[in-house]
Amino acid sequence: MGDSYLTTPVTFLIDTLIGLYILAVMLRFLLGAVRADFYNPVSQFLVRITNPVLLPLRRMLPSVGRLDSASLVLMLGLQMADLTLIALLRGAGLPLLAIFILSVAQLLGLLLNVFLFAIFIQVILSWISPGTYNPVASILYSLTEPVLRPCRRLLPPIGGMDLSPLIALLGIQVLKMLLLPPLHHLAGG
Numbered sequence: 031m032g033d034s035y036l037t038t039p040v041t042f043l044i045d046t047l048i049g050l051y052i053l054a055v056m057l058r059f060l061l062g063a064v065r066a067d068f069y070n071p072v073s074q075f076l077v078r079i080t081n082p083v084l085l086p087l088r089r090m091l092p093s094v095g096r097l098d099s100a101s102l103v104l105m106l107g108l109q110m111a112d113l114t115l116i117a118l119l120r121g122a123g124l125p126l127l128a129i130f131i132l133s134v135a136q137l138l139g140l141l142l143n144v145f146l147f148a149i150f151i152q153v154i155l156s157w158i159s160p161g162t163y164n165p166v167a168s169i170l171y172s173l174t175e176p177v178l179r180p181c182r183r184l185l186p187p188i189g190g191m192d193l194s195p196l197i198a199l200l201g202i203q204v205l206k207m208l209l210l211p212p213l214h215h216l217a218g219g
Contacts, residue, residue: 041116048112052105055080056140059101066172071165109133128217135213139206146202148173153195174198 058076066073080101087100110133117124124132152170159167181194181201 037119041119044115044119045112048108051079052108052112052137053140053144055084055101055105055108056137056144058084059098059105060141060144060173061169062098062101063096064172064176066169070169072169105137106130106133109136131213131217135210135217138213139210142202142206142209145174145177146199149177149195149198149202177202 054076058073058080061073061076068074068077083104084100087104088098091100091103093099110129113124113129113132113136117129148170152167152174155164155167155170177198178194181197182192185193185197187193
């Protein structure tokens, strides 16, 4: 297809649809790892949309402790398929090792962004409606608490202000700067 008229919109659609499904699988993986409320409506939604692919894969790839290996393999496979399809649509070829490394970098970037946005949204929700129950806020708390807890030990609340989200956001940004560029360089891109 090369640089045809349809390449950009088709690339956008493929990247968006696969990316959204990868995000759903990653959220399910993370919520399972932090033992979030399984009966929360958000958890139930993620389970319903990922079960058709994950259940058969889990028969072949059992979990290792709390690590859902089927979810990891699915995310990596989907990300590699996404990059391969986009490269083919653009008329380019990438070596398998480069696709693997770029996929790992993309997934790592997504993981860090999930925590970045979850913390940011949780902070905003705490300003808008503190102390009220919301299924999304409950899931966000479950997801971000393992990251924020060590930050609170590092910097306890000062005068009633919890600055741990600020430390976590800065730390995540620094991690992105330290981890992602070497992976992109290693992949040759």
